[in-house]
Amino acid sequence: MKRGYEGTPSTSFGPPKSKLRYDSYDGSRASEDESFDNARRVADHYSARSNQTLEEREASPIIHLKKLNNWIKSVLIQLYAHPKDAVLDIACGKGGDLIKWDKARIGYYVGVDIAEGSIKDCRTRYNGDSDQQQRRKKFSFPARLICADFYEVRLDKYLHDDAPFDVCSCQFALHYSWSTEARARQALANVSALLQPGGTFIGTMPDANVIIKRLREAEGLEFGNSVYWICFDEEYSSKKFKSSSPFGIKYKFHLEDAVDCPEWIVPFHVFKSLAQEYDLELVFVKNSHEFVNEYLRRPEFTDLMRRLGALGDGNQDQSKLFCSMTLSVPLMMMMMALTQVSKNAGTLSQDEWDVAYLYLAFVLRKRGQPNLSGRNNNTNRGKMFLSEDDVEFIGGSHDP
Structure with missing residues (x-):
């Protein structure tokens, strides 16, 4: 029962x-x-x-x-x-x-x-x-x-x-x-x-700081890329938020094959x-x-990343991809090396990496x-x- x-x-x-x-x-x-x-x-x-x-x-x-x-x-x-x-x-x-x-x-x-x-x-x-x-x-x-x-x-x-x-x-x-x-x-x-x-x-x-920063950088109330978009209502057209009202600040979030609801x-x-x-x-x-920058330096977590296949097999232009990402040089080299040994097709795209920055x-x-x-x-x-x-x-x- x-x-x-x-x-x-x-x-x-x-x-x-x-x-x-x-x-x-x-x-x-x-x-x-x-x-x-x-x-x-x-x-x-x-x-x-x-x-x-x-x-x-x-x-x-x-x-x-x-x-x-x-x-x-x-x-x-x-x-x-x-x-x-x-x-x-x-x-x-x-x-x-x-x-x-x-x-x-x-x-x-x-x-x-x-x-x-x-x-x-x-x-x-x-x-x-x-x-x-x-x-x-x-x-x-x-x-x-x-x-x-x-x-x-x-x-x-x-x-x-x-x-x-x-x-x-x-x-x-x-x-x-x-x-x-x-x-x-x-x-x-x-x-x-x-x-x-x-x-x-x-x-x-x-990460509220990143989301608000991107909102203020956008021309309107919507921003995103090929895999996601975020849209705020007109009530936030000033792109300013009262410190006295930090609750109930709603936006619509769409992420391909994952999320499509208010947040x-x-x-x-x-x-x-x-x-x-x-x-x-x-x-x-x-x-x-x-988080990635810090913990991917540890061997046990590097091996875990390789086994999960988050970085793919390196078929794409990795030097262009990782140079565009905000990574330290040692970490960039580590991620590039990981993509060469992973068995899965494709790789983490710049647009996906941009979405990760939202969290x-x-x-x-x-x-x-x-x-x-x-x-x-x-x-x-x-x-x-x-x-x-x-x-x-x-x-x-x-x-x-």
């Missing part, structure tokens, strides 16, 4: 709202309704995306960007996940990172996503069903999957017996919480309440300050270009020291095989 749970509305918990006050946080019903509609639209978009075959995936116009993003996520996981860790995967989607967590030898996994279709696909991938063409051994960790809006409902009580988690992860999705201050606070409150002291919150999201600007200095209210302190933040990676740590002796035996909460009835639905995430 599917478990149901009516979560409470978007009210923050944890540290009080003492430092930050913004005009956009008015708690109005209209704002809540619009927020729900936007969240539903995003969920419907990702639910509707079908699983691709290997051939379809390799034919994607952004296949090397996808592989580069997978490399970035893999590096974050290898850096901060440890054997036997309990992991909370926020906006887990179709389970694309399950193999990464398995390679990190984690001990327990809880995936949460607002999109019912994505959660069902994640269950299928976890079970290794034939239509996923997984052809691999079963995952080594027990899992639990929950369909819920992580940015809308309190999960501290619901996941009390699973917490504390050692690692929380939110990949390319946290900006969807930034439509209102209430949702942004609920997201951080959930992370703080469920993460153990000393635990790590890792993630990736759009929200996340001014990182505001995100950092808000996170501090919930006992989450910044470890680092790096634009994706900076950043971050790591936060919860204040305090972990209480290793007081850990719950949370692995007993998960299962090694998940039936349809094992998928749990919280609040309004499941339409009857």
Whole structure:
């Protein structure tokens, strides 16, 4: 039987709202309704995306960007996940990172996503069903999957017996919480309440500084290249944004074969300050270009990049490509060498590299020291095989 749970509305918990006050946080019903509609639209978009075959995936116009993003996520996981860790995967989607967590030898996994279709696909991938063409051994960790809006409902009580988690992860999705201050606070409150002291919150999201810079460089309110475009509404025709209203700054984002839905600007200095209210302190933040520049120098991650094939086989004019990229000379030479030994066709294009510049990676740590002796035996909460009835639905995430 599917478990149901009516979560409470978007009210923050944890540290009080003492430092930050913004005009956009008015708690109005209209704002809540619009927020729900936007969240539903995003969920419907990702639910509707079908699983691709290997051939379809390799034919994607952004296949090397996808592989580069997978490399970035893999590096974050290898850096901060440890054997036997309990992991909370926020906006887990179709389970694309399950193999990464398995390679990190984690001990327990809880995936949460607002999109019912994505959660069902994640269950299928976890079970290794034939239509996923997984052809691999079963995952080594027990899992639990929950369909819920992580940015809308309190999960501290619901996941009390699973917490504390050692690692929380939110990949390319946290900006969807930034439509209102209430949702942004609920997201951080959930992370703080469920993460153990000393635990790590890792993630990736759009780089607001880059997006606003490109907006101001554009002639109009739209900019992009052959694989993406971003468009702002007329209300932002001045291309100026009030520091008193950092939430709800919406734009339309289209990325070929990936995304076509509204997103929200996340001014990182505001995100950092808000996170501090919930006992989450910044470890680092790096634009994706900076991230590649730093971690591709490490041999283990260089080998990982080669195996993932993000840079292709070097069939294109690599000297022209990499000289146009903002890389240090040693890194440029390393990337050129990698393309000569990779087995996949094509290579990372300049347009894909430009899209990568739109994103950043971050790591936060919860204040305090972990209480290793007081850990719950949370692995007993998960299962090694998940039936349809094992998928749990919280609040309004499941339409009857």
